[in-house]
Amino acid sequence: MGIFTNNKGIRCEPTQDGRGLNCRLFEADGNEKLSTGTEVTITADSNDNCEPRIVGTMDMMEKDQKRVAQIAELVRKSCRKGIG
Secondary structure (H helix, E strand, C coil), X not given: CEEEECCEEEEEEECCCCCEEEEEEEEEECXXXXXXXXXXXXXXXXXXXXXXXXXXXXXXXXXXXXXXXXXXXXXXXXXXXXXX
């Protein structure tokens, strides 16, 4: 799954157990995609009220935090629907 808007993007792939996403954030500069350095894994467990857990590079900029929070909310919603 990839999300790309306003020269900013997130590339996410399912985790091995299928209960979360491994995500890398990037920005476009012309025809190049440049990593912001933020790489996180977001998981949610139905036994824990589907609260998302974020692990990975935590020295992210504020703009990256907002984008990671959006993906975490998608993971939470998937868990609550019984997908995760």
